[in-house]
Amino acid sequence: MAKKSSIPFDKNGGTLVTQRRMLSSSAWLGLSPQAKTLMQLMQRHWTPKGPIGFGVRQAEKEIPCSRKLAMRIFDELVKAGFIVLVDESLFCSRAESKTRTWRLTWMPCWNNRAPTNDWEKRKDSNSTSVKTTPVDRPQVSNMHHSG
Template structure:
């Protein structure tokens, strides 16, 4: 006898975003601010295996919503924690086509069939500020 297929009720029209439990339970993820966690998930929504994620400070400001300073801090947190790596810097030119920064999400496969690097696992994470020795 054949085994039954396990059909999960995922949304087929809009797609799904799946994230690893070990990432969600990691000290790196738990140490992020709420805005950085929101940004991580927003960037994940735009991820495809064919190209880096184009997401800038303006998009973060509008999507989270937050101030420009908070959005910039959230990007810095994700970068320092090893969740994102800058692929290409932004360019603003009023005469030509402008482009946003592009990022590689380190917990996901990258374009050109490269496996995830999981840099967030290799970054040393300090204990919570209230647990540090004076």
């Protein structure tokens, strides 16, 4: 019988846990800071019951960023294999509107399916396959400082 963990995680707000292997991967390291932020914001809404609803307007507000940048960030995460679109958004002024829904590939899927970890199946960013592009990153000097 497994012993319960005595690590004092936050019981009130919950805790987000991320795989170390993912955080060390070239797929993760190649992401823009905004894409990494969006992943955490989306994971906050994850449940094992189904896909999560998270739209461009929500990303604009919570990151914060422009609409154009929010759309590019979603595209970056799709191309890198971290999220998969489950259902497109719908806006109807007469009926109920709905936001896009997503599956987070590093998290278990509904019906107790294991994570697909699509990000692992992508080629390294050094190859000719999927290559993530920086999204509004500040320029960093290549100079190394000693001491």
